[in-house]
Amino acid sequence: MASSDDPSRREGRYDRRELIRRAGVGAAAVGVAGSGFGQAFYGPLRFKGRWLKGDLSLITWAHFVPSFDTWLDKTWAPQWGQQNDVQVKVDHINNTLLPARAQAEIAAKSGHDIFFDLAPRAQYEDDVINHNEIVQEVQRKVGKIGRIAHRATYNPKTKKYFAFSDNYVPDPVVWRHDIWNGVGASPNTWDSVRRAGPKLKAAGHPLGIGQSAELDSNMALSSFLMCFGAFVQNEKHQVTIKSKRTVEALKFMADIYQRGETDEIFGWDPAGNNNFLYSGKGSLIFNAISATRTPEDRNLPFANDLWIWPIPKGPHGRLGYQHVMGCWWIWKFAPNQAAAKKFLADLEIHYKDAFLASKFYNFPSFPGAYPFKQIRKAVAQDKHKPLGKYGVLTTIAQKYTTNPGHPGYANAAFGEMFAKSMIPQMFAQVSQKKMTAQEAVNAADRDIKQIYAKWRKLGKI
């Protein structure tokens, strides 16, 4: 969908670029090609950002909420391009293959000016510019960067922003109110989830907290650990997974699985828990609001019984990860860095449109870009039942969401641990009785420490 922009416009752009390439790279050639350079002397003063010129290329995922891509490709990018006299080209590829493309671009030192992925990729730090300048620029306009975004994109060791985050996505618990009501319970605390599990399962509606090697499970289980006061690392980025609290959390989750879930939670891909919910079987999952938008769009019979709540409370409180951490970065080898920086800054400064186009999916990384108060008002307009159900998203975003790597920063070691699904593996060892909780924690501790040692040696943490 993202792709179907006007072919004639595209044609024209290639022609021009081709012309530039053939004419050579000198400034004279740019003048001959009739781009912004010539106009700077002779043309009328039409453009505000006229110090920019040339082409700007972006690559990003295919957004889970397609209307966001329509807005980005057809409204925001062309308008911004016109105002700044820059040809903006937006490409999309499937999110699972973004890392592959990124590695290829790094190797060839060529590709898009701006690259997007849905998690912090600290491992590319050496290949990207310092995004501090953009952060400063946005802070001047809308106020301080949010804590979550800062801790997800800043490396305190090298004092560098390795990415610029425009948004993050709250990760609520989505549950079937009708079914839970039938057993007289609600997922307010982890204890009530554990107690309701067997009853729900007996009613034919098991719980759906994934323990699979994919994003949703990773997020849900890491959040679960935090509710139990167990953390992968501390503020100083030392591995702290080996603790009594982790052991306790593992036993707790194993009990939830053994009495309240089925084997399918080990085999899910990111769509697995969605299908589980849509089929009418599931009674609770962790997911962003695309999980409630689909039943609304498709008129599933229980769409009005889907409630959104913050993550259940554990012995250590209520705290969860974001579901997606939107991160943009500019390659060191990007030819049009000036335009790229301005593009990202402008995108964030005017985040209201982006937020609405994403149907409340993307929350701005700089709270001042579209303040919670206004978000709350906008969200209250939503007509879906139960009325006002999306209101709680702001509460979740404000109070119960933190960055990957909490209480530390999202560093490369944490990223690798995450990509290798070590948390789900540790949980699954215990749930399937392959190891005792203590053994699983010891094993995870050993593996994770190796990863941290490697990145420490590389000087990145």
Added chain:
Amino acid sequence: MEALAPSRPRGRRWTNVFERPAVLASVLISPAVIFVTALVGGPLALAIWLSFTNATTGLHGKWVGLENFRHEWGNPAFQHAVWHTFLFTVISQAIVLVGAGLIAHAMMKNIRGKWILRFLILLPWAAPVALSLMAWKWMFDTSYSILNWTLVHAHIYKPLEVPQYLAQPKLAMGSVIAVHTWRILPFAVVIFLAGLASIPKEVDDAAAIDGATGFRKFWSVTLPLQLPIATVALLFGIVFTATDMAVVYILTQGGPPPSFSTEMVTTWAYKTGIESGSIGPGAAISLFLLPVLAVVSIAMLLFARRTEVS
């Protein structure tokens, strides 16, 4: 060619150099060799170099010697991946070889409806695998599986106790083997059919005159003639299975935790090198297969070359 001319004893026309097998052979083989080496040589050299470095991204890293290989050799995750790759390859190829042989021979019979049956058998090879795997994903889905719908409606399983094709370790391995077999079986059938069809009528007639029929004919005439092609077909299957990660990556991403029962050398290399940003070790993992496959291939290729039509 010009340079060779003076060395010839008697003056012949220049085209006659093509009568010399060695000359003609090198002329015929070189274009393929030059093209492939020019294209693959550089990238392969880079990949090998990377495997000896601690590169995290791109093509820059520090030389660490055999460290990556040593580390992975002792890594249980890698050891499991090797074992899974072995199982995956051997089992799927055994099924493909037997299945394709049976189908191809049955197809040579003059039966009615052969055309449509052949069409159905060819479908899996014609479909773009990334998309046909989505159909399998849909069929294995934990909630919408048509297989489980059938099992539940036939009262063989209760709704919450159905098999989970991609979530239970052994079943997951079975599923990826089944799907991979499904995918390459048609092509093996094609190779076998083409092989049978290539046997010249003269040979067949000669066998008939000698009074060879049925099994004896198969054993003493058809099989030896098929051997070179069957060997190459099998070799293709082995290499393709060991190096292509499409089925495993799309269906299970390596398999359910904690056992990761379908993690292959390929998926492990991809996860290490691309997804978690350790290109050096990732390159090392993917190169581990090379010598093993090379030994297997050279042995089979030499065998295929030596099998002469008697």
Added chain:
Amino acid sequence: MGQGLREKGLAYLIIGPFAIVLAFPFYVMVITAFKNQSEFYDPSVTPYWFGKDSPTLANASFLFHHTQYPTWLANTAIVGVCVVAITLVLALPAGYALARLAGRVGQSLGVGIFLTYLIPPTLLFIPFFAVIKQAHLTDSIWSLVLVYPSFTVPFSTWLLMGFFKTIPQELEDAARVDGASRIRTLTRVVFPISIPGILTVVIFSFSLVVNEFVYAFTFISPSDHKMVSTGVYTDLIRGDLPEWGAIMVAALIPSIPLALLYNTFLDRFIAGFTGGAFR
């Protein structure tokens, strides 16, 4: 007669079950492709057939109106034809030489070619991308036309070698005794008789082009230059919301004509066997 009948029955017994199992996913694809979306999310509707709101063309219409599917098909076809042509030009002579002429050196060269086929593509796409950039082919389908033969040629060469070996040396010797040169023997006697092998290589190379997606994904990012697999994968699989119906339509459209085409090729093989069409 009785034996012939038994043999035919046996043939059905072998082919029938295989055909059903191999084609079953396509049956599921057809049903899902033309099913109303809310029906395939509803477990009370049988997955084997349509519900009351189906069959529908809604999924197909989505595919054609909201994506650049026809462009992707065309790109795939262009790359496929070019790769097949390059493969045949390079592999046909090489395969013959390996089967008949090659001495020690030629043989090692041949083994060398094959070994390049063993290189796992998992990570090779990274250095390859640097080559593509040097050739100024980034984001163009010609990058794939350049790279794909690197894995179709090695295998095709050896496959063709296998076919050439099934042709008895005597046929060629007879032609040469009649005074034909080696080249003439090759074009007039050997190539015509190896049509099954050539068609097999066509089936192989074209399918690999349609199937491959790691290179296609990493080399090409603009939507209008994508191949079928990568285009569908980006525009129809949005993380947790695959457009199942449209994906099934997208899978069926290239599969059916290709399977028909391959089947026609097979007819040629078998005609050659039973009727002597090649001789």
